[in-house]
Amino acid sequence: MGSRQRELQTLAGEIAEMGGLAERLVMESVTALTRIDPARARRVIADDQRLDAMQRRVENHAVELIAAHRPTDKPLRELVAALRISSDLERVGDLAKNNAKRVLAIEGRAHPPRVALGVEHMSDIALEQLKSVLDAFTSQDLSAALDVRNRDDEVDAIYTSIFRELLTYMMEDPRNITFCTHLLFCAKNIERIGDHATNIAENIHYLVTGEQPHEARVKADTSSYLPSSFSETPPGSA
Amino acid sequence: MGSRQRELQTLAGEIAEMGGLAERLVMESVTALTRIDPARARRVIADDQRLDAMQRRVENHAVELIAAHRPTDKPLRELVAALRISSDLERVGDLAKNNAKRVLAIEGRAHPPRVALGVEHMSDIALEQLKSVLDAFTSQDLSAALDVRNRDDEVDAIYTSIFRELLTYMMEDPRNITFCTHLLFCAKNIERIGDHATNIAENIHYLVTGEQPHEARVKADTSSYLPSSFSETPPGSA
Known part of the structure; x- marks a missing residue:
């Protein structure tokens, strides 16, 4: 194996390490939320800084390798994908941190x-997506990556259902409003973590094939489009 | 002027163009929101795709220049800053698009x-920040960039106040809950647009000086920390 190949493997290892930390921050933030811990x-808030530092390191490393070796084709795509994926993982950490901050707001x-159970279920699926897509990145497994991309609808659908459920709790009793509002933002953060897993899947597609996936993904998070009476079926075409 | 210098200027021009479009999307999305249009x-939703395409173009362009010229020091930092700033602007477009989607949800x-007035006021300030930081990028004006970074507290403070105001409306009348929830997410989106202006300011600092700003910015958005009774003063130290 050439030294350039080794350098790319080192970079991939750094991203896998970032992925592991990002997963842990998401998991811990949701545990903190369900247990109000x-x-x-x-x-989680403190550890997110490590993820930010790791992202800067991957960025420096990728840019150095681009400048040093003037790569083209696949080796170049590996470096561009490293830049993009590390940026997605850094943002996953930010979202976990935001959830953690909300735990401090709703404490007491x-x-x-049971109102946080839906959020926990949603985060289990988002974490599964994140784990699968990081495995797909390590093994450069295109079909596993596309599976992740196609399953994003699942997270979005749960988010829409949680959005409705939380609004119902808020309407039933105004004392629930502040708590449920924070929980809504937590659910939205987890939905966005699912979106980042999808972005990573699309970058694996780009990395392996040299092309961005063609078909526009149909979004199933219809909560932005909920009709006037949110008990109606939301317009799926939105 | 050398050809490399010209290429860097072309890239800076592409970013300025992205910035102009991002500003317009934010402005139009808020007008759509206040007029329910x-x-x-x-x-806005359709035009955001152009911003995404421009970001990919800037990314390709910057990566090509890094590979072609093996730059170091300031020329390298200009290319890295281009990568980062174009990514921030692309996300500003996504946030404007999300606000636009919510207009479709609350229509009718x-x-x-007057409930949307606070959001409009907040977006005026965020837009001013975005415009100032893009001017600071064009002129590489470090002190103007740091001004933007220091004024982010203003957007965050308005966001905290809107958060409380909207919760009050929701508690007063459950029929306000769905509308106000969407407006809350819009306000949060605008607060995040302010954060991206701050990120850009920090990248101008990096670009000009070669260092990330040292002192951690004190966040004034305390809505994640609102205490049990949100009529209390939020802990400023959070």
């Missing part, structure tokens, strides 16, 4: 039982 | 008068 939330506030 | 909202829904 402020100490855990504060650790009364709330309907 | 679905046709305008649909144009009754809402308290």
Whole structure:
């Protein structure tokens, strides 16, 4: 194996390490949320800084390799994909951090039982997506990456359903409003983590084939389009 | 002027063009929101695709120049800053698009008068920040960039105040809940547009000086930390 190949492998290793930390931050932020555990939330907020530092390191490293070797074709795409994927993972960390901050806001506030369960279920699926897409990146497995991309609808559909459920709790009792509003933002953050997993899947497609995926993905998060009475079926074509 | 210098200027021109489009999308999305103008909202959603395409073009262009010229020091930083700033602008477009989608969701829904005024005021300031930071990028004006970075607290403080105001409307009348929830997400989107202006300011600092700004910025958006009774003063130290 040539030294350039080794350098690309080192970079891929750095991204895998970022991915592991990003997954952990998401998982811990949701555990902090379901258990209302402020100490855990504060650790997530602190650890996100490490992810930011790792992203800068991957960026420097990729740019150095582009300048040093003037790569073309696949080796160049590996470096561009490294830049893009590390940026997605850094933002996943930011979203986990935002969820953790909200744990500190809702601590001690009364709330309907089981209301965070939907968010936990949603995050299980988003984490599964993130884990699968990072495995697909390591193995450069195009079909596994496209599976992740096609399953993003699942996270979006759960988000739409949680959005409706939380609005119902808020309408039933105004005392739920502040808690449920924070939970809504947490759910939205997790939906966006799913979007980043999809972005990474699309970058694996680009990395392996040299092309961006053609067909525009149909979004199933219709909460932005909820009609006037949100008990109606949302327009799927939106 | 050497050909490399000309190429860097072309790239800076592409970013300025992206910035102009991003500003326009933000402005139009907020006008669509305050006037509840679905046709305008649909144009924002469609035009955001142009911004995405421009970002890919800047990225390709910057990567090509890094590979072609093996730049170091300031010329290299200009290319890295181009990569980062174009990514921030692309996300600003996504946030404007999300606001536009929410216009389609709240169309025809009754809402308290004047409730969108706070969001409009907030977006005026965020847009001013975006415009100033893009001017600072064009002129490589470090002190103007740092001014933008220091004024981000203003957008964050308005966001915190809007967050409270909207929660009050929701508690007063459950019929306001869906409308105000969408408006809350719009306000959060604009607050994040302010964050991207700040990121760009930090990249101008990096571009000009070669260093990331040292002091961590103190965040004034305390809505994630609102205490149990949101009529209390939020902890400023959070």
